[in-house]
Amino acid sequence: MINEGKIRVWKDYQKEIADDRYFYVRSCIRQNFFPGAEKTFLRIMRDELRKDVFEDPRHTTCTGIAYHTDIVPLETIMTTVARQFSLMTENGYENIVPSCITSFGIYTEILELWEHHPEWEEKAKNYLFKSTGREFKKPKNLAHSSDVIFKYRNEIAHLAKHCLVNKETGQPIRVVEHIGCHYSRMFPQKGIGGAEYPFVLTGLAEAFGGEVIDYPERRACCGFGFRQYLVQANRGYSIACSKKKFESMAPYKPDMIITNCPGCPYFLDRWQYVISEMEGTTYGANGYGIPVLTFEELAGLMMGYNPWDIGLQMHQVSVEPLLDKIGIEYDSHDKYCDAEGIFMGKPEIPEILKFC
Amino acid sequence: MIKPDYFTQLKSDIRFNEGLHACINCGTCSAICPAAAFYNYDPKQIATQVQSRNEQVIENLLKSDTIWYCGECMSCKTRCPRGNTPGLIIMALRQLSIETGFFAESEKGRQILALKRVIGSNILNYGYCVHVEGISSEMHPEQGPIWKWIRKHAEKVYNRLGANYGKEGPGALRKISDSNLKELDQIFQVTGAYDRFDKIEKFSKKKATEMGYNTKIESMDPYFLMIYRHNSEKHYKQKA
Numbered sequence: 001m002i003n004e005g006k007i008r009v010w011k012d013y014q015k016e017i018a019d020d021r022y023f024y025v026r027s028c029i030r031q032n033f034f035p036g037a038e039k040t041f042l043r044i045m046r047d048e049l050r051k052d053v054f055e056d057p058r059h060t061t062c063t064g065i066a067y068h069t070d071i072v073p074l075e076t077i078m079t080t081v082a083r084q085f086s087l088m089t090e091n092g093y094e095n096i097v098p099s100c101i102t103s104f105g106i107y108t109e110i111l112e113l114w115e116h117h118p119e120w121e122e123k124a125k126n127y128l129f130k131s132t133g134r135e136f137k138k139p140k141n142l143a144h145s146s147d148v149i150f151k152y153r154n155e156i157a158h159l160a161k162h163c164l165v166n167k168e169t170g171q172p173i174r175v176v177e178h179i180g181c182h183y184s185r186m187f188p189q190k191g192i193g194g195a196e197y198p199f200v201l202t203g204l205a206e207a208f209g210g211e212v213i214d215y216p217e218r219r220a221c222c223g224f225g226f227r228q229y230l231v232q233a234n235r236g237y238s239i240a241c242s243k244k245k246f247e248s249m250a251p252y253k254p255d256m257i258i259t260n261c262p263g264c265p266y267f268l269d270r271w272q273y274v275i276s277e278m279e280g281t282t283y284g285a286n287g288y289g290i291p292v293l294t295f296e297e298l299a300g301l302m303m304g305y306n307p308w309d310i311g312l313q314m315h316q317v318s319v320e321p322l323l324d325k326i327g328i329e330y331d332s333h334d335k336y337c338d339a340e341g342i343f344m345g346k347p348e349i350p351e352i353l354k355f356c
Numbered sequence: 357m358i359k360p361d362y363f364t365q366l367k368s369d370i371r372f373n374e375g376l377h378a379c380i381n382c383g384t385c386s387a388i389c390p391a392a393a394f395y396n397y398d399p400k401q402i403a404t405q406v407q408s409r410n411e412q413v414i415e416n417l418l419k420s421d422t423i424w425y426c427g428e429c430m431s432c433k434t435r436c437p438r439g440n441t442p443g444l445i446i447m448a449l450r451q452l453s454i455e456t457g458f459f460a461e462s463e464k465g466r467q468i469l470a471l472k473r474v475i476g477s478n479i480l481n482y483g484y485c486v487h488v489e490g491i492s493s494e495m496h497p498e499q500g501p502i503w504k505w506i507r508k509h510a511e512k513v514y515n516r517l518g519a520n521y522g523k524e525g526p527g528a529l530r531k532i533s534d535s536n537l538k539e540l541d542q543i544f545q546v547t548g549a550y551d552r553f554d555k556i557e558k559f560s561k562k563k564a565t566e567m568g569y570n571t572k573i574e575s576m577d578p579y580f581l582m583i584y585r586h587n588s589e590k591h592y593k594q595k596a
Contacts, residue, residue: 069468074370078547186433225426233585
């Protein structure tokens with residue numbers, strides 16, 4: 001009976017994820033800061049798992065950052081999202097997969113709004129038709145790109161060339177995971193593990209052999225806070241939130257952080273640099289930071305892809321200490337080469353944070 | 357004199373109705389809120405104040421820094437035992453503060469102009485909320501040396517990582533064509549985004565003039581730079 005009860009409760013923390021034929025919508029932040037992560041997602045889905053993932057170049061921002069900085073009304077974002085659905089419908093797809101967590105939260109919220117207040121769906125139809133002449137159908141399935149990777153985590157792990165194990169000690173790599181606020185805070189039933197038992201990244205890390213660390217500020221926000229980062233005068237909020245997390249996780253000596261939301265890896269990476277400059281504090285071993293990877297980058301690394309083809313050179317916190325622990329070979333010169341192999345020069349070296 | 361009807365206007369916002377059922381003032385939201393840990397801010401008090409239906413209390417909120425401290429992370433939604441979402445109440449208050457022009461009365465409220473000009477023009481010019489070409493190291497020193505390197509070699513770096521930087525067709529950072537930007541423009545027109553933009557500019561210009569600035573439209577003028585950078589440091593919790 002106890003087990004039956006547990007299974008019943010756990011069902012609340014799982015979700016249906018489509019098997020194939022995904023309509024992919026990109027993330028504003030990921031495209032700018034981690035474009036290799038999106039490339040890696042598509043490479044794994046298309047080339048390794050042989051799934052149909054379609055992208056229409058006509059799709060745009062969902063305006064999520066504008067909405068959460070309060071500069072556009074609900075009606076605007078709702079209609080822009082309806083336009084993405086229209087492109088999906090026009091291309092014959094029914095399963096939508098956003099790369100962005102803010103978008104995923106927005107799509108979830110809008111579909112819930114339409115479910116409970118059908119008059120708002122009518123409004124969206126009217127606004128979209130009036131402004132663009134477009135019509136749309138709602139997606140049958142909405143999943144974040146990490147949900148899809150989670151669904152196929154065991155297949156990916158089976159194909160992987162590496163595992164998350166320290167090659168010297170044989171012990172699992174110690175992983176901190178961070179799912180991002182808008183993945184499941186508003187609608188916990190739409191996220192794997194909900195907001196309280198985050199499992200979407202944990203399941204992936206464990207499939208590769210890693211060990212996920214539970215620490216006090218595990219569920220705390222990275223500190224984006226939209227206007228709290230985007231306006232220079234407010235950035236103290238953002239860095240304070242990240243610092244709270246670093247201070248909380250550091251005693252557990254994590255080898256790496258993996259993230260779900262496109263913004264979180266950016267903040268958890270860059271604020272480590274700023275804290276080192278401001279206070280002289282570094283959180284990794286030997287003066288380095290704690291490497292911060294997106295879930296796509298982690299999956300790509302495990303698959304044996306060249307770290308510099310998936311974009312790990314775009315991180316301010318060097319990833320080499322992690323690569324060395326796992327035993328992943330890399331070419332230090334190639335890190336700063338272009339696609340033709342021509343060396344572009346190295347970035348400046350930070351004063352405190354050790355950098356490769 | 358027409359009596360203000362702020363509470364009625366708040367009630368016309370679906371987010372307000374979804375966000376506030378009946379707050380029992382337990383303080384769970386305040387305990388979990390990252391903004392409450394940093395700023396002199398208490399989401400429980402926001403719920404109490406709007407529930408009071410006191411028009412003067414609500415007007416004071418609309419003119420205050422207080423409603424601009426929230427980061428819209430929505431942590432409050434997850435834990436509230438009554439299913440309230442102070443973050444949604446805040447979004448409704450901010451909308452009303454912009455409609456009434458009261459945002460210009462507070463330091464944090466005035467910042468909405470900078471957000472409108474930066475994010476708004478990114479969307480309309482590029483089709484993205486943020487874009488590498490608009491993120492300078494001068495305005496974002498926290499980006500560190502790596503960002504200087506990325507921007508210096510942008511085309512080559514993005515090309516190596518499979519992006520389709522500034523070109524037609526699918527891929528990361530592709531050029532969003534004019535016909536698609538036109539559709540966004542029409543959506544902004546029809547759904548009231550441009551009305552909001554106009555209000556932000558109008559009330560900001562009035563306040564800038566009051567404060568002795570000669571503000572222009574759509575530029576990083578001295579008023580823009582002041583609201584983007586100025587921090588009076590009066591916003592934080594007092595240390596015990």
